Amino acid sequence: MAPILEVRNLTKQFGKGKERVTAVDSVSFAIEPGETVCLVGESGCGKSTTGRMVAGLLEATSGEVLFEGKNIKQLDSAAFRRYRQSVQIIHQDPYSSLNPTQTVRQILTAPLLRHNKVKPGATAEKRALELLEVVDLTPARDVIDKYPHQLSGGQRQRVAVARALTVDPKFIVADEAVSMVDVSIRVSILTMLARLKEEFHVTFLFITHDLALAKYFAWEGRITVMYLGRIVEDGPTQRLITDPRHPYTQALLSAVPEADPELAQHKRQIELRGAEIPSLLALPPGCTFHPRCPYFAPGLCDVAAPPLEAIPEGGRVACPVRRQERVSLLV
Amino acid sequence: MAKNKLDWHTGEQNNGRAPLSLENVHVSYATRRGKVRAIRGVTLDLHAGESLALIGESGSGKSTLGLAIVRLLPETAETSPGVITYRRDGREVDVLRLKPNEMREFRWSECAMVFQAALNAFNPVLKVWAQALDTAKAHGWHDKDAIRRRLVELLEFVQLDPKRVIDSYPHELSGGMRQRVLLALSLLLNPQILILDEPTTALDIITQRTIIKLLRELKEEQHFTMIFISHDLAIAAELADRVATMYAGRVVELGASDDIFYRPRHPYTLGLIRAVPTVTGGFEQLFSIPGSPPDLVELPSGCKFHPRCAFATDRCKQEEPELEEVGPGHTAACWHWREVEAELQRNPLHRGALNVLDVIEIDEEVVS
Ligand SMILES: Nc1ncnc2c1ncn2[C@@H]1O[C@H](COP(=O)(O)OP(=O)(O)OP(=O)(O)O)[C@@H](O)[C@H]1O
Numbered sequence: 117m118a119p120i121l122e123v124r125n126l127t128k129q130f131g132k133g134k135e136r137v138t139a140v141d142s143v144s145f146a147i148e149p150g151e152t153v154c155l156v157g158e159s160g161c162g163k164s165t166t167g168r169m170v171a172g173l174l175e176a177t178s179g180e181v182l183f184e185g186k187n188i189k190q191l192d193s194a195a196f197r198r199y200r201q202s203v204q205i206i207h208q209d210p211y212s213s214l215n216p217t218q219t220v221r222q223i224l225t226a227p228l229l230r231h232n233k234v235k236p237g238a239t240a241e242k243r244a245l246e247l248l249e250v251v252d253l254t255p256a257r258d259v260i261d262k263y264p265h266q267l268s269g270g271q272r273q274r275v276a277v278a279r280a281l282t283v284d285p286k287f288i289v290a291d292e293a294v295s296m297v298d299v300s301i302r303v304s305i306l307t308m309l310a311r312l313k314e315e316f317h318v319t320f321l322f323i324t325h326d327l328a329l330a331k332y333f334a335w336e337g338r339i340t341v342m343y344l345g346r347i348v349e350d351g352p353t354q355r356l357i358t359d360p361r362h363p364y365t366q367a368l369l370s371a372v373p374e375a376d377p378e379l380a381q382h383k384r385q386i387e388l389r390g391a392e393i394p395s396l397l398a399l400p401p402g403c404t405f406h407p408r409c410p411y412f413a414p415g416l417c418d419v420a421a422p423p424l425e426a427i428p429e430g431g432r433v434a435c436p437v438r439r440q441e442r443v444s445l446l447v
Numbered sequence: 448m449a450k451n452k453l454d455w456h457t458g459e460q461n462n463g464r465a466p467l468s469l470e471n472v473h474v475s476y477a478t479r480r481g482k483v484r485a486i487r488g489v490t491l492d493l494h495a496g497e498s499l500a501l502i503g504e505s506g507s508g509k510s511t512l513g514l515a516i517v518r519l520l521p522e523t524a525e526t527s528p529g530v531i532t533y534r535r536d537g538r539e540v541d542v543l544r545l546k547p548n549e550m551r552e553f554r555w556s557e558c559a560m561v562f563q564a565a566l567n568a569f570n571p572v573l574k575v576w577a578q579a580l581d582t583a584k585a586h587g588w589h590d591k592d593a594i595r596r597r598l599v600e601l602l603e604f605v606q607l608d609p610k611r612v613i614d615s616y617p618h619e620l621s622g623g624m625r626q627r628v629l630l631a632l633s634l635l636l637n638p639q640i641l642i643l644d645e646p647t648t649a650l651d652i653i654t655q656r657t658i659i660k661l662l663r664e665l666k667e668e669q670h671f672t673m674i675f676i677s678h679d680l681a682i683a684a685e686l687a688d689r690v691a692t693m694y695a696g697r698v699v700e701l702g703a704s705d706d707i708f709y710r711p712r713h714p715y716t717l718g719l720i721r722a723v724p725t726v727t728g729g730f731e732q733l734f735s736i737p738g739s740p741p742d743l744v745e746l747p748s749g750c751k752f753h754p755r756c757a758f759a760t761d762r763c764k765q766e767e768p769e770l771e772e773v774g775p776g777h778t779a780a781c782w783h784w785r786e787v788e789a790e791l792q793r794n795p796l797h798r799g800a801l802n803v804l805d806v807i808e809i810d811e812e813v814v815s
């Protein structure tokens with residue numbers, strides 16, 4: 117199948133002169149229709165910047181974004197508008213992304229009317245009520261006249277999803293979409309998103325720093341791990357979680373606190389050589405993980421950036437030293 | 448170091464060994480909407496050397512309870528009725544009756560609290576060394592060399608380079624470094640109890656692991672008595688001996704960590720556990736808890752969890768259950784805990800590792 121979205125050598129730099137940093141460095145991946153891909157990594161590794169370039173909210177410094185096979189830079193203005201509608205982004209904090217002076221009705225009907233999304237014989241209000249049902253905000257009539265501050269965090273996030281759905285998106289970038297929602301209701305929002313995948317054939321790029329959540333949401337999909345602006349490993353979720361190959365992926369997975377006392381007891385502790393993440397302003401040469409990596413090979417790892425190479429078990433690993441070695445995360 | 452001058456009494460025989468006891472503690476905040484009843488009758492003994500985790504959703508009252516113990520609640524808060532008793536070496540004090548100067552002493556030398564928002568907890572215009580010096584001097588400790596030696600020792604313990612950190616301002620440190628400096632400062636005057644509010648929230652995963660390791664060392668090697676406050680069940684699973692689940696200002700279940708994680712008897716605890724995924728555990732179906740936490744100004748009748756509870760009956764709507772014994776050292780406040788037990792016999796909570804055989808087979812090569 118042809119990918120719905122592809123990025124090639126996508127790079128974003130911020131700042132000028134001495135302050136110039138490369139927040140996203142030559143990132144390439146392709147996502148097929150219906151596939152779920154999770155982008156994971158620690159704060160500042162470039163996940164959101166990648167997501168914003170994918171959604172056309174931020175221009176790349178170099179490299180390409182291809183949506184349905186077409187380079188978005190080469191689209192005419194009508195086609196670019198269609199692409200911007202097809203790719204929607206949902207942010208972490210629905211409170212700041214929803215206009216506090218508008219009711220849910222206004223939040224939903226405005227884009228429906230503006231983009232001519234009301235079918236003949238229907239009304240914007242009817243469609244708004246339908247969308248509220250889709251995101252499980254029922255009874256919809258009780259919600260439609262409320263303001264954002266009258267809703268709980270989870271309900272606001274559902275309104276944000278409903279608003280994204282007004283323009284019939286094919287692709288949704290969900291950036292930490294449930295990170296601020298209480299654990300007790302997180303799962304119901306994930307289940308609702310998973311249903312959009314099935315019923316509306318929406319493809320997801322799900323950005324999160326929470327690996328357990330990534331595993332759960334993308335169990336049948338793929339995970340991509342970023343470190344300091346680069347992809348260090350990707351692959352089918354079940355392979356990546358049970359058999360991670362890049363030392364950074366292993367360090368990350370072994371560091372995740374487990375909500376289960378037995379697993380917490382048996383987690384392998386991987387000792388890193390350095391604790392602090394380097395600054396983007398002073399990136400180490402070669403593999404940028406080398407100052408922390410327990411397998412650092414001098415003269416090899418600190419010379420050239422290791423290429424992202426495919427492994428037979430599925431996915432790609434940017435580490436020539438450890439690509440073929442398996443390590444257990446439990447002892 | 449000057450030893451403190453709290454108004455000690457000779458301890459009573461019962462509970463003589465629990466360093467901290469809460470009895471029927473209530474806290475409410477005065478707001479324009481009315482009284483926010485944040486804590487409604489918490490009774491709890493903290494055992495010497497144990498680590499107790501307080502878990503529960505945002506707004507369940509965890510931080511309020513911690514702040515009530517060290518009496519750092521805002522002026523709009525009222526802590527009454529209730530009694531908080533602190534004990535050391537067979538003597539005890541009534542915490543809620545301590546005078547302000549005694550309270551300062553108590554907070555550093557007896558029961559220290561490390562806060563959720565690590566940056567706000569510092570004085571922004573003081574370097575780390577000046578903060579330590581100020582604190583020590585305020586407690587009658589003037590030997591600069593000794594203070595410096597102690598601070599260096601503590602900074603090394605939290606795995607920071609003292610040379611780099613000691614002359615830094617708080618804003619020059621990363622979040623993880625700040626959290627560790629705070630931990631070091633809180634240990635400066637050798638408190639007996641440490642209360643940590645969301646000690647790892649908002650930190651990156653690898654930094655979280657560093658903090659968890661440090662806290663484990665404090666617990667296992669130095670036998671500190673600790674209270675962890677977190678909405679993240681993983682912190683409880685990683686660090687706690689006992690776990691207390693809070694809901695709408697009450698402890699609704701309390702027990703040994705394994706009892707809480709594998710044999711919970713309160714539907715809310717069960718709901719929380721079934722809502723949280725693991726990384727190395729097997730893939731499992733997760734469930735969320737319907738509805739949202741109650742409005743603490745207008746609380747529901749009866750059991751405060753009833754609007755969200757799958758086990759609720761008419762009785763639950765009328766009468767609020769008290770904690771009762773459901774197993775050795777394990778209490779829960781639920782009329783229908785036996786049905787939760789039956790449900791768990793049908794669907795046990797042991798997660799097991801993902802691909803255990805696979806994992807053991809390839810285990811010859813050890814990383815650390
Ligand atoms: N200064 C205040 N004035 C009014 N209400 C307050 C104040 N501080 C806390 N509350 C309320 O008290 C309740 C308990 O708050 P608390 O912060 O203790 O909960 P928590 O479980 O620790 O939450 P979180 O995980 O968000 O920190 C909440 O309903 C909160 O809104």
Ligand SMILES: Nc1ncnc2c1ncn2[C@@H]1O[C@H](COP(=O)(O)OP(=O)(O)O)[C@@H](O)[C@H]1O
Pocket residue numbers: 130131139157158159160161162163164165166396
């Ligand atoms: N508008 C901006 N100006 C300057 N730096 C930025 C900007 N946006 C992001 N960055 C930097 O780019 C890096 C990656 O940021 P981001 O993609 O937001 O990370 P993540 O979402 O993974 O936390 C960070 O170092 C961040 O500070």
Ligand code: SF4
Pocket residue numbers: 362363364403404405406407409410411412413417422434435436437438
């Ligand atoms: S390339 Fe070298 S330093 Fe980088 S992850 Fe692999 S072994 Fe470690």
Ligand code: SF4
Pocket residue numbers: 713714715750751752753754756757758759760763768780781782783784
């Ligand atoms: S008392 Fe009733 S409503 Fe409350 S937790 Fe138990 S079963 Fe549920």
Ligand SMILES: [Mg+2]
Pocket residue numbers: 163164292
């Ligand atoms: Mg981000």
Ligand SMILES: [Mg+2]
Pocket residue numbers: 509510563644645
């Ligand atoms: Mg709190």
